[in-house]
Each structure stands twice: as C-alpha cells, then as structure tokens.
Amino acid sequence: MPPEPTENVRPPSAGGNAAPWRRLHGAGPILGLVILCTLGTLLNHDFATFDNAMNVLTRTAFIGIIAVGMCFVIISGGIDLSVGSMAALIAGCVILLMNKLGNVGFSPVAAVGLGMLCALLIGGSCGFLHGLCITKGQIEPFIVTLGTLGIYRAYLTYFADGGALTLDNTLSDTYSPVYYASLLHIPFPVWVFIAVAAVGGVILNRTAYGRYVQAIGSNEQVARYAAVNVDRVKVLTYVLLGVCVGIATLLYVPRLGSASPTTGLLWELEAIASVIVGGTVLRGGAGSITGTVVGAILLSVIGNLLNLTNLTSVYLNAAVQGFVIIIVAFLQRRRR
Amino acid sequence: MVALASNDASQPEAPALEMRGIEKSFPGVKALRGVDLNVRSGEVHALMGENGAGKSTLMKVLAGAYRADKGEVRVNGRPLTLGDPAASRRSGVTLIYQEISLAPNLSVAENIFLGEEISRGGIVDRAAMRKRAGEVLETLGTSFGPEVQASRLSIAEQQQVEIARALHRKSRVLIMDEPTAALSDRETERLFSLIRKLREEGLAIVYISHRMAEVYALADRVSVLRDGGYVGTLERSELSAERLIQMMVGRPLGEFYRHERHKAGSEVLEVKNVSDTRGKVRNVSLTLHAGEIVGLAGLVGAGRTELARLIFGADRIASGSVLIEGNELRARSPLGAIRTGIGYVPEDRKQLGLFLEMSASENITMNVLDRESVGASMLRPKRLRQLTLQAIKDFAIRVASPAAKALGLSGGNQQKLLVARWVEIHPKVLLLDEPTRGVDIGAKSEIYRLVGELAAKGVAVLFISSELPEVIGISDRVLVMREGNLMGELRGGEGQDAITQENIMAFATGAASSPA
Numbered sequence: 001m002p003p004e005p006t007e008n009v010r011p012p013s014a015g016g017n018a019a020p021w022r023r024l025h026g027a028g029p030i031l032g033l034v035i036l037c038t039l040g041t042l043l044n045h046d047f048a049t050f051d052n053a054m055n056v057l058t059r060t061a062f063i064g065i066i067a068v069g070m071c072f073v074i075i076s077g078g079i080d081l082s083v084g085s086m087a088a089l090i091a092g093c094v095i096l097l098m099n100k101l102g103n104v105g106f107s108p109v110a111a112v113g114l115g116m117l118c119a120l121l122i123g124g125s126c127g128f129l130h131g132l133c134i135t136k137g138q139i140e141p142f143i144v145t146l147g148t149l150g151i152y153r154a155y156l157t158y159f160a161d162g163g164a165l166t167l168d169n170t171l172s173d174t175y176s177p178v179y180y181a182s183l184l185h186i187p188f189p190v191w192v193f194i195a196v197a198a199v200g201g202v203i204l205n206r207t208a209y210g211r212y213v214q215a216i217g218s219n220e221q222v223a224r225y226a227a228v229n230v231d232r233v234k235v236l237t238y239v240l241l242g243v244c245v246g247i248a249t250l251l252y253v254p255r256l257g258s259a260s261p262t263t264g265l266l267w268e269l270e271a272i273a274s275v276i277v278g279g280t281v282l283r284g285g286a287g288s289i290t291g292t293v294v295g296a297i298l299l300s301v302i303g304n305l306l307n308l309t310n311l312t313s314v315y316l317n318a319a320v321q322g323f324v325i326i327i328v329a330f331l332q333r334r335r336r
Numbered sequence: 337m338v339a340l341a342s343n344d345a346s347q348p349e350a351p352a353l354e355m356r357g358i359e360k361s362f363p364g365v366k367a368l369r370g371v372d373l374n375v376r377s378g379e380v381h382a383l384m385g386e387n388g389a390g391k392s393t394l395m396k397v398l399a400g401a402y403r404a405d406k407g408e409v410r411v412n413g414r415p416l417t418l419g420d421p422a423a424s425r426r427s428g429v430t431l432i433y434q435e436i437s438l439a440p441n442l443s444v445a446e447n448i449f450l451g452e453e454i455s456r457g458g459i460v461d462r463a464a465m466r467k468r469a470g471e472v473l474e475t476l477g478t479s480f481g482p483e484v485q486a487s488r489l490s491i492a493e494q495q496q497v498e499i500a501r502a503l504h505r506k507s508r509v510l511i512m513d514e515p516t517a518a519l520s521d522r523e524t525e526r527l528f529s530l531i532r533k534l535r536e537e538g539l540a541i542v543y544i545s546h547r548m549a550e551v552y553a554l555a556d557r558v559s560v561l562r563d564g565g566y567v568g569t570l571e572r573s574e575l576s577a578e579r580l581i582q583m584m585v586g587r588p589l590g591e592f593y594r595h596e597r598h599k600a601g602s603e604v605l606e607v608k609n610v611s612d613t614r615g616k617v618r619n620v621s622l623t624l625h626a627g628e629i630v631g632l633a634g635l636v637g638a639g640r641t642e643l644a645r646l647i648f649g650a651d652r653i654a655s656g657s658v659l660i661e662g663n664e665l666r667a668r669s670p671l672g673a674i675r676t677g678i679g680y681v682p683e684d685r686k687q688l689g690l691f692l693e694m695s696a697s698e699n700i701t702m703n704v705l706d707r708e709s710v711g712a713s714m715l716r717p718k719r720l721r722q723l724t725l726q727a728i729k730d731f732a733i734r735v736a737s738p739a740a741k742a743l744g745l746s747g748g749n750q751q752k753l754l755v756a757r758w759v760e761i762h763p764k765v766l767l768l769d770e771p772t773r774g775v776d777i778g779a780k781s782e783i784y785r786l787v788g789e790l791a792a793k794g795v796a797v798l799f800i801s802s803e804l805p806e807v808i809g810i811s812d813r814v815l816v817m818r819e820g821n822l823m824g825e826l827r828g829g830e831g832q833d834a835i836t837q838e839n840i841m842a843f844a845t846g847a848a849s850s851p852a
Binding site: 027206207208209211212214215218219221222223224225226227228229286 | 459468648650670671674675680682687688689690691692693694698702704706709713714715757761
C-alpha cells in the first residue's frame, strides 16, 4: 500500500476526535469558575459587584503570579514547596533593607526602589540555588525545596526575633501605592498579574525555551539526547519561579507593611493547587498558563465565598482548597 | 453468573472464538475496519500483519481493554460484553501481553491467585494457594515451585506463570502476543512444546508473531490483517512465505535493498583508540567517510550500542578521542555532539528517542528550535509547520495530522519520525542503532531507502544491526565487534573480504580476526 501521507494530513483546525474532548477539558476550570460565580451571585448580592471582583482579583494576584512560575516548574517535571517560606524571607529582607537604606539617608523613593529590586534578586538567587542543587547536585526537587521551606522561614523568624518586622512609616507611605493604587479602576497588583501571566504564556507557548520545558517534562532522557540543554532549562525554571515569588512579595509587602513568621504561610499549597486545578498534570510534560490563572482565581473565589457566606467556617478555607486539589487530581487520573 | 446461559451449550459446532465485523477508531486513525476472526478449539491460530495492522488492538478489544465501536464477539457461542475486562476474563479469554505483568515482589502462587485469593474467614489461605498453584505448575512441567518470588524468574519462566494463571482460571482461549520476543532458542522450543500440549488439551490459542519460522512450526491456520482490515485466512496446507508477505504488505516485495554502492567522500569521523569506563568498549578505532553506509555487526552484547553512545557523548570515554573533520570533540555530551553534527537514533526509541506525549511536529522540530527561532528565541509556528509537513512527506510518515501524538503511531512511523528529527539538523554523521527493530516489512524497506538517500546526500551513516541480511544488503563496508573489540572489517572484495554472513559470523564469534 503506497502511503499517502499528504492526503492524510489534515490541518489541526479540522480536528480529530480528540479535539472536542480536549476542548472540553481545557474548559473544565472555566466551567467550574462560572458555576462558582453563579452560586456566589445567588447566595450573596455583594458577590457580583465590581468592588468585590477587584478585591478577589487583587488577592489572587500574589498566588497567581507565583502560580505562573510554578506552572513552568511543574511542567518541567519539578516542584517547589518553598515558595511560601521564600516569600516570607524576601518580605523580611526587603523590609530590613528599606529601613536600613532609609536610616542612612536614602530618599524614601530610592530606598523603596532598591528594596523592590532586591526582592527580585533574592527570589532569583533562591531559585538558582534550587536549580543547582537539583541539576548539578542531582537531588530530588521535592527534597531540596522541602529543606529550603524550613530554612527560609526559620531565617525570617530569626531576623524578626520571633515577632514581626515592620516598615518605617515614611517608607510605608511611599510604598503603599504599589498595592493600593489603581489604574483605570483596576488595582495595580491586578495589572502586574495580567502582565506576568501574559509574559508567561508567551514564553511557554511561543519560545523555544517553553518548548524545551515541555520536552523535559515529557521525557528528560529523551530531551538530553535531543538538542536540549536540560540542566540550563531546568535551572531557569526555578529562577523564573523565584523571580515570580519576588514580584508577588514586593506587591504584598506594602499591604501590611510588615513581615512575620506567618507571612506567606501555605502559599505553596495555593500555588501548586492553582496549577493543578488549572489542568496541568503534576507528572509534567504539558500544561497551560491560562488554566493556571483560572485555577488561581477559582481558588480565591472559593475563599471569597466562604468569607461572604456562612456555608462553612473561614477557618476551613485551606481544607476546601486541599479537597479541591484532590478532587481535580482524581478527575485527571480518569483521563489516562 | 452464567447459570442462565449455560443451557445453550447445545451448539457443539460453535467455534471457541468468533469475532465479527469489529471496528475501532482512535483519534485520527481507524485502527480496525470490520475484522473477522474464527478460532476453533484445539488449534493454534496465528495472527500476522505488519506493525500497525491492528493485531494488538484486536486482541485488546477481545480482552476488554478497548471497547469496539462496532461488531460482536462470541466465546464458545456466547456473546461477550465488550469493553469489560472482567467479562472477558470470566468468559475464559486470557491475553498474555508482550510485557509480562507479574507483581515482582509476590510469589508465583500469589501471582497465580492475584485478585482471587483463596481465603478462609477473611484471611488468605497461603497453604491452599501454594498447593493448588503447585498442581498447575506440575502440569506445565516448570522447573520452579510456587513459593519462588516472581522477580527471581527469567522472562520465559514468568511467561509460564502467566500461562499457569490462565489454566488455573480455566481459560479456553489463550492469546499470546509475540511471546518469543525475549526468549532464547531453547526457551522458545520449550514454549512451543507447551503450546502444542495445550492445543491437545483443546485450548484455542491465538498466536501473534512476526516470525515466519514460528508460524510454520506452530500454526494450524493463519489469519492476516493489513491496515486494520481483515485480508484472509490460510490453512496450513496453503502456507507459503511469499503468499504471506504479499498478504501482509499488499504487494510483491520486489527489490528489498535498493541501496546503490556509493563512492566514499572525505573522512568525517575518526574514532581513535576509544575505551569506555566499564570494559564494554576496548581500544576501538574506526573512520567514517561522507556518503558511506558502514554496517556495525556483532552478537548481542558485543559493545556496539556502547560504542555509538561513546561517540555521541552519552557515556564517558575512559581513553581515546573522537574527531569530527579532524577536530577533536572536546565537550563530551550529547549536546556537544549534536552541535558538531552527530545524530544518534537509539535502539530504545520509546524510552530514549521520542517524546511520546508530544506531537509529531514537536518531535520532528525539537532539535532545530534554536536555529529556526527569531530574536529572543521566539518560535515561528508557520515555519515549523512547513518543516513538519515537508518531513512527513519526505519520509512518508503516516500520521493523521502534525498535531497527532507520537504515542499513537506505529513502530515504523515512530522510527521515521525520529530519523526525520535528526535529518533536520543536517547531520554529518548519523548513528543508527537497530533502526528496523520492531518495524514491519513495509516500513523497513522505506527506512533502507531513507538511509540510502541520506548517504547519497553525503551523510556518513553507522548502521548497527543484528540482522545480518540487512547489514549485508545495505552496507558499503561492515565492521564487526566482539566482546568490546573491533575484530575486523569487510570491504566487499573477494574471498575473506567479501561481505557475507559467513565472514561476519567468523569475526563475531572470534573464529577469525584481522590484524586491522
């Protein structure tokens, strides 16, 4: 039988049998979000207001930005458990640095600017450290970041002497617009969230690097035998995530103007949950930034609903998120 | 469960297994298009066809692993609920997969009873299970007892456990998918006598194999599938190799190796006194020239794969050097090798070669993403699509669309996909490790054609193969390894220099060695 490949080749738009199912699957998180929002509107008429929407999105921004970075790490087949602790450590260091700079005579604007830059640097360095331990040190990502999860938070607690580190008042006033200001009625953190997600989407889907991340997650050994610089790509995913944690933290610090041992607590749970709920498989290989963003919003809508209504106690927020991850993982299992 | 249906045993003529009009589609591929199969009790029924012809899919439908879109199956005259593994098992159908699926940490007896343990008051009765398992093993004449841990058994022995499990479940239809793929000659012989014994006891055995000799040795009848369709069934008296190949391929094979001898160009690759760290490659030197196909023959374990991996930079070199166009390769890593123009198609394409979960397009273009990107490594989807379509056309890859996953392709098409990826980097040297293993006859001849074309374009090809006819047919010259050493070279002259099975085997077995 002479093969007739050109005749068999159909443009993807013509779709195979897989397309509807795949489309349906991609729509899963969005469908969930729509259902939740409908539920919210029915339960409480404060829910479907612009202010509440912006409130939810602003709160989503921190986790969402981290989740975008986490998405890369998970697609490459890795994991980072330390992001919450890292955020706490970055917050503490940034506050210490800003206060110090303010005291030695820098203008508040310069002190805040340098502090923000420092947040990105610390985040990137922490990620780089993770990447080196994982690639050159050949230690499981789970173990490396479990270790740093403890290390980072312990140092923050040590710096804060068990209490809280607080930003000086003048600096706090200069810094607060980063969290509280808005542009076109949309709060600044939401804009940053949108920007990070857009850049993340482009990197993942439109660059060679993004393709390599997926290739490594699909099969690391095969990637090694193809022209993929596996170690460099992997280190970069952790650096990228670290920078995302830095961005999230520098948006978060002006909100309270302080850092304490509870800063960023359970953020790793929420970030990983966002990625998984968004349809990325924990085993790696493929995933979506859009899904991750929707996943993050979905989780904070759940939190918001728990706050606005009295369905369950707000203390059970983390429990609800935990249930959601397990349920979604269960649904993903069915796809195999 | 079957009490109601047991009355219709009044049809003594019903075949043990009857499949009719089975259809099954996967996304983008019609895997089965109306296949019929009739198997009588007490016969060995061979099922043949190229890879991708639908044999495994058909058997998975039978075992309930897949649900057929259309068609019906009757086992001993009773209709079988499709798509339900438990129903298939209850009906007495057992499939022994290519990959053995025993629980390695459990004993033989526990494996035989897995899922249907004998228990007394909720506690597993090990003694009873051991006794019953021992009885079954005895009828098979195994050399091991029921209490041995499964992981200690050879593959042949594990197969016997699977058969024992089938007998224990009173299976009447036994399906064996390429059971001899991993067996030695002696083990194969033992398996055959076991199969003949089971046939005498009235079991219906479906035997899937590529190997003509096995089909001749065992089969009472042979059914052939092609492209998901049923081609026909031959009685034993009608069997002929020519006829079977024609049924499988759909055309006379004609010229199989169409390769024309090339004039070798300039020297491209030089390997100088290379040894590895584990003693698998010892002081090997060789050169490859542009445009020639050099066969690398030897027995399994002779160090051929290890040598290719050293050249590719996948393993560490203990001593010696590799030169590309006179320049020594310094960065000893696959990435360094790829950058200097060395490509490697590994033997194990599923574990080491392909991104199974990724699309055909992503697989083909993976090695040239950097080259084909603009600016800050931005991909150009149109360009990549164009490259993919061109490769699919050039290599005659049968794939539903560039977006189809590599996982769903047949072995031959997967292999072509992999070769296509390497061709995209315009390699100077291409190392092919058993490129036709697990590939059907039609795809084999296409791979030979491709390799010939690459050589004609000036690529130096090192062709590792354990199939002597293939090495002899395609190579311009042949190198032979034995126990890590390069034993000699056949340049295709007269007498001792001729590329013949005898000369290759003389080097491979150590009966001859050249002073090289």
